[in-house]
């Protein structure tokens with residue numbers, strides 16, 4: 570049976586580590602996108618709900634004001650009839666005062682009513698033009714959200730399989746090497762790096778000649794500068 574040199578296992582672990590970093594970065598970006606999308610959808614829904622309830626409220630208030638105006642107009646008509654039948658100038662004057670007061674109330678109500686009707690018109694325009702478009706955008710945003718959620722699911726599957734692959738490799742190295750790898754990994758996400766052109770592949774510190782000799786003989790050595798575990802890919806020119 571051919572024994573796989575330790576450096577090859579470390580090379581594989583290093584590649585898996587780097588793959589894991591890329592995958593978790595991508596996953597974090599997707600999670601951020603999902604949050605942003607959820608906020609956008611919630612804001613749009615809140616705005617729509619607010620406009621719908623405003624529309625309902627103002628419609629109701631306009632109805633009430635119109636009823637109030639009608640009631641005052643009825644009273645006014647009655648007073649005007651009474652004015653025609655007034656028995657004395659004194660009574661006439663009193664009724665005229667009442668009529669003036671009622672007209673003032675009526676004008677006040679009409680002013681408020683007109684303002685509310687203008688608001689209602691704006692809301693009606695929103696309901697007929699903007700609301701359907703906003704609903705459509707909401708639908709599209711939800712579809713986009715579902716797509717990102719699917720991407721996240723897929724990436725989580727890949728992350729799990731990457732971990733599985735790591736475990737398989739880890740099971741083939743001795744507990745001592747695993748401990749070294751583990752303690753490095755607690756400080757650095759990519760604790761393994763190859764020797765590239767006689768230097769550390771991560772921090773580019775030049776490997777000492779005697780270390781290079783040992784590395785070329787399949788040893789694993791810590792970089793003297795960044796302490797990552799160095800291996801020499803003897804199948805490649807280094």
Ligand SMILES: [Zn+2]
Nearest residue numbers: 769772792795
């Ligand atoms: Zn280094």
